[in-house]
Amino acid sequence: MQKPLYQRVITDLEKQIKKMNPNARLPSERQLLIKYGISRNTIRLALQNLEERGLIYRLHGKGTFVASVVLDQPNIGGMYSFSEELKRAGQKASTQNRSLELVIPNQHIIEQLNLAENEQVYELVRIRLANNQPRIFSKSYLPARLFPDFKITDLQNQQLYGVFKQKYNQIGVMAFEDVQAVSLSEQEGQYLDEKAGSPCLKIFRKTINEKNIPIEFTISLARGDKFIYRSRQYNKLF
Template sequence: MLEKNSSIPLYNQLIDVLIEYIKMNLNDDEKMLSEREICLKYDVSRTTVRAALNELEEMGYIFKRHGKGTFVSGLWKEMQNLSDAYSFTEQMKQMGKVPHTQVVSLEELAANQFVAKHLGVEEGERVYKMKRLRSAEDMKMMYETTFIPAYLFPDLTISKLESMPLYELFPRLYNQDIKYADEEFYASVLQEKESEKLGLPAGSACLRIRRTTYSQENEIIEYTLSVARGDQFVYKIRHSKK
């Protein structure tokens, strides 16, 4: 049950409880408990319930049918292994290519206003900034700049980053399991410095990707800006229409 004196917000607790309820009691396309039923069952306010349901919808556990109510979605099953869904390493392997990641740099610094905003931390808080060059079959594919909060990843080193993919490092060394990630991407052209990193002429087509990754506690644990070569990198998305 929910612990109202816990430091974990009620809606976060409710999300976990409802996920377990869905997995144990409901099938795909079956009608979900109503807001009122959830309020009564777990003794929480409608505001808390709505916040939890909104997140469950974003996570692929439920979907809404206009005028009919809320139903269970099977989309979460497809998204269960987020390491696969968001891993460059796994994506390249699936394409039959040998992936390689070079950690170009790692530094600890104070978050400026931009970084603080996107990591959900206070301006001036310590963060790690890393730059990585991602390749496949010796072809440079993507250049990434990643920011992560230093307090969640103490004593992070280049050797640790080189020992395993980032999304394996998060849970194995720091007990930070990924809940979900939001991504935005758009077509662009390479600037001069970027073209040097990827070995392409300036002005070449590229794909720009912005990713914000969240932990199971709904904390932002990663903000990454990527530029990928447009002539080789294929970005796959599955849309589910209910």
């Protein structure tokens, strides 16, 4: 099946960007409009996609430029899903849902999810794979009062956030993340098919809904040799 025009424009621009020198200027929006014969809104959405992924940057009144560093590793940060990031990198994503159980969380998780003392959460243990190779090991904590009767079989044919939306009408609108550079323990290395002591990214992620209520807290270990964590900062003057 042929890709939608929007995706084809993104793919074509991405190929061009990776052949260009860092900080090289891209064609103007007007030039891209003429080249692709599509609407200005579509061009802007395509550029926004590339900017959010760290491939380009824009300077007000000056134009759009190739980012200083363009890496092939998927970006593990931002609101993009693991599956979408791997797809963009030409890899196949899959998930092993290892276990799901009700637990009494520790104090750190209680604080992150604004829980009452002794309030139960679901602990979901997963391994995310790229081309059938382990890449991320994670434990997600979900308040039981928000996700009653949650079952691991809910994840057989649907992604976690899809279950949130379809079964519980819970939509994450914002995520807060802290990232540490750590070394894998022996057990963690076994989960990720990597040697103990290997570098990895430890990511603490809290997701909130439109009512500013925490709905998920996840602790992930991502292989440091397979992912990049990319963020964007903007000067409020521009």
